[in-house]
Amino acid sequence: MGIRNKLFLIFLATFLVLIAAGSGFSFYAFQRSLNTYLDERQQAKVERLADHLGMLYSQSGSWEFLLRNPRQLKRLYILAGDRDEDDKTRGLHHLQLLGENKRPLLGPPAPPGPPGMRIEVPVHAGHRTVGWLTYPNQDAIRDKLDQRFMGRQVDFGIWMLSVGLALSLLVSWLLARHLVAPILALSRHTRHLQEGHYRERLESRRRDELGTLIHQVNQLAERLQQGQAARQRWFSDIAHELRTPVAILQGELEALSDGIRPVNQQALAGLEGQVAHLTHLINDLHDLALADGGNLRYHFTALDFSALLEDALDSYASSFELHDIHCQTQLIDHCPIHGDPVRLRQLLDNLLQNSLKYTQAGGSLTVRLAADGNQWRLTLEDSAPGVPDDALPRLFDYLYRVDSSRNRRTGGSGLGLAICDRIVQAHGGQIHAAHSKQGGLRIDVLLPREAP
Template sequence: MFVFIYTNFSHEFNDFVEKAEAKHVTTVKQKLTRFYAQSESWQPIAEDMVLWRAIVDPEKEPVKPIVSEPRDTDDYQKKNSDNPAPSLLWLHHPEDLLKTGQRISLYDQDKNVVIGRTTLNENTQIEPILLSNKIIGWVGLVPSRRVKDSPAKAFVNAQFQNYFIFTLLVILLAFVMAIVLSRHLTKPIKQIVAGTNELTKGNFASRIIPTTKDELGTLSNNFNELADTLEHNREMRYQWMSDTSHELRTPLSVLRSHLLAVQDGVFVADEKRINTLIGQVDNLNHIVDDIAQLANSDTAKLTYDDAEIDVIEVLEKTLESYTARFEEQSLTLNSDALKSAGKCIVSGDKDRLQQLFTNLLENTCRYTHQGGQVNVTVNTTETSVELVLQDSAPSVLAADRSKLFERFYRVEKSRNRDFGGSGLGLALCKQIAEAHGGHISLEDSPLGGLEVKISLPLVG
């Protein structure tokens, strides 16, 4: 930009100076023509420097020829050379600012010097002075560009210095701004790089403080969410391993203690003792099956055979299979709403849905007090069906109810299996409901226990 602007300025300014000098010379020639027409001689000019200055100075009108002492041209030029250099502004400049009159010489028709340079050839530009189409003299001019210390060159040099200083300042400013902007742009990137390095080292507690609200800020927020997820998954994995080992240790400890007692002769390996051991093996088998099902579900390997089935029919058959259990616990079942519900066709796996209902009914039988009540109702819309299972006391506190779908969580902190299973049943129920495009929720039942709501999308 500096080279372009300065080159363009120099070219335009030189054109301006040449036109101004040509105009000045034309004006001087007109004055000299009028002067010669009056005096018919160049002698008065040769003898009077003031007269010559009046002719070549555009601010003064030429005067009548007078006789006076000759003036030294060098003294005149020296006096005027003391003027200050041109300023930055050339608007409304005086016409003698270029000092063109100091570089004009006058010669007679024989090319003998009247005033100025000794010979005509010393001038770069030479123009004749005509009167009635007859040459009466010559005007010589040394252009400003040929003079070493001319005001025009001084002005151009001043502009060059100013432009050069401005260019250096702009470069310095651009350099400083580049440093500031680069630091501003690279700071969040460096934070993200440092954060990802921490994640690769296993430090999932690493977080990034977003410093911008642009795409990098969004990326920082996404990084924090990823770190939260990884940290939560690690904690869940630790909890999963801890709970799994605890669940497996309980029946194994019982088995080992009973077998050691039989080996030492403390217990007799009778039918009752063997049934107890078989029950513990069944508990182990049940826990392993639940873990395998959840593991398959987590890795999207749990098998689902999609088919159009009547979910009401599946629920009714599951209830029929639990008739004996309800009678054993003296529970009253009210499922009349299913008979009037009609068909509710959903797309899903019949066995998985039956597993879902079985887990829920098993929990009801285990936790509901004897002599309690169980209600089953159905609510349908154009797009979904909602199955509601309500049981009587006891209920669950709200703080515990929000955690019942977590794996291995049981309200009974002692983990005594007389009061519950492995704590995986409701987690499986949630997996199955979500796999069918629905959801499951827990609320307080109006009967005093829990209310389970299962919503599934209808076909069509």
């Protein structure tokens, strides 16, 4: 059974239960109120009749005026308030007048039954009780008129129940359709996403949970579309990056084979350089694939990040001196962290190589390490050339290189900063790129301190 039919049955059952409970309660309350009203009405009429009889008794001094003319009791009963022509004598047929000693004087004899089935109303003449008016309890004298009235009410209740059932069917169907419509739209949309149609979006102005779900599914579709575009761009960039060194190797080998270039140490060194570049690119691609799949191994341990940074700077000191780049450091002595020393050294190597490759000769590099709240902040700032504003957010993308002085001729593969981003994320930190005050690029790495 589909969710629409389930919701329809749930709503319908709920409405029917509410209608039945409400109708039953209303009928019971109406019946009780009607009986109470009839009893109070009859009681009031008999009490008014008793007042009239008391005044007449005071004037005549006995019940002879009524015994000589019994029809006068009927007129007095009508005068007491019964204005319904069809109901003039209904109460009178059961009314009996008793004397002071409760002996029957006028009216039909009382039927046998328990005392509680009759109600007695005293007739007073001054301060003296001169008689009694007695009549049966209304529960004992419900006549056909009352039954017909109750029957009409029951018929009206049944008609109202029928209308309520029809409205319940209509409202239940509309509610089920209203609630299930976005779910069916989501089902169709996710099926299209499964088939690879990532450009489609759902339109909805709902502000409830279903609206939130539709918004999230649209965000998912956008992410899938971006992922598809990135994957296509990734494959294209990988093919391009691999094609370049392979084409160079192929050309060099053809020149050597045809005798155009002599086979000497210089030619072999050129081939070795291209092979090294190709090997470096393949290794970087492999590391990124492992990092994205969560399979890049890390061996975390307690270490001093300051000592690891000083060791990396010492290993690159001669290279910076060779390229005429002045390196200035501002470090603190002890920076305890919990991390993988091999991956962190790979992070430092990539950052230092990035500055070494792209900083112009005669430039400078400033490396700072300081505390920043509950984190350690590593900052590298180099001199010109810099990067455009729109390139800063993309520096950590796969195979991205700024199309300026920082290009492929410097030997970069465009994967170093992407690998740095994955390593920093694995250590629970953050990495950002910004413009350097020295005219080049600034890289900030935030790593959490070791827990005490």
